[in-house]
Amino acid sequence: MKISEITVPNHIPFELLLTADPNPLLVRQYLQQGRCYAAYDHTDLVGVYVLNRNSPQVNEIINIAVQPDYQNQGIGRKLINHAIVESEIQGCREVEIGTGNSSIGQLALYQKCGFRIKAVIKDFFTNNYPEEIIENGIVCRDMIRLSRSL
Numbered sequence: 132m133k134i135s136e137i138t139v140p141n142h143i144p145f146e147l148l149l150t151a152d153p154n155p156l157l158v159r160q161y162l163q164q165g166r167c168y169a170a171y172d173h174t175d176l177v178g179v180y181v182l183n184r185n186s187p188q189v190n191e192i193i194n195i196a197v198q199p200d201y202q203n204q205g206i207g208r209k210l211i212n213h214a215i216v217e218s219e220i221q222g223c224r225e226v227e228i229g230t231g232n233s234s235i236g237q238l239a240l241y242q243k244c245g246f247r248i249k250a251v252i253k254d255f256f257t258n259n260y261p262e263e264i265i266e267n268g269i270v271c272r273d274m275i276r277l278s279r280s281l
């Protein structure tokens with residue numbers, strides 16, 4: 132498994148990024164400022180994440196997605212660990228990540244990777260997404276913000 136930065140804009144897997152964030156306008160917006168990294172199984176792109184500098188010493192994993200056929204095989208964890216090392220190299224002191232109140236598996240994964248809940252942005256999803264999002268039988272309304280110190 133190789134993870135490297137995507138430097139050619141039309142190599143960015145937009146459809147895969149939409150599985151993590153269904154708002155194409157937001158995805159386009161953060162692709163303009165963030166750096167996009169991909170995991171490859173030989174030549175197949177199997178996972179992606181976008182890392183954004185929020186403030187001088189704080190990075191955010193703003194989007195992370197693994198191709199459905201490759202999920203639950205440890206690739207998400209490898210991408211998060213790559214983002215942590217990359218942020219250390221960039222001189223950051225903290226990495227943040229945000230997800231929906233209904234994203235139970237994602238909340239489990241991020242906490243297993245050392246992230247702790249820091250804040251809740253109430254009604255973030257109901258205010259920013261036109262379509263209702265339901266996961267695990269739960270309406271996604273609030274954004275849970277997590278962070279990990281480096």
Ligand code: ACO
Nearest residue numbers: 150151194195196197202203204205206207208236239240
């Ligand atoms: N309860 C407890 N643990 C759980 C649960 C659950 N309900 N669901 C998942 N997990 C754990 C697994 O047990 C596993 O932990 P382990 O390594 O200790 O066994 C871990 O979560 C999953 O780890 P990986 O296999 O490394 O993750 P994967 O490669 O499947 O990638 C990802 C995770 C990126 C969330 C993937 O499922 C995906 O692409 N989902 C669709 C897009 C998405 O939701 N992206 C995140 C949106 S938020 C954001 O982008 C910032």
Ligand code: ACO
Nearest residue numbers: 231232233234235236237238239240265266267268269270
């Ligand atoms: N992901 C998604 N949904 C889940 C998950 C999961 N990982 N785990 C449980 N659920 C859902 C189930 O799908 C079910 O939802 P559904 O009705 O839509 O199918 C629901 O949670 C479980 O509902 P019940 O069957 O009504 O709950 P149960 O009778 O099992 O009681 C309780 C839950 C009280 C938490 C029980 O598991 C228990 O006694 N646990 C040990 C003690 C404990 O942890 N108590 C709570 C501590 S916090 C406190 O006391 C305030």
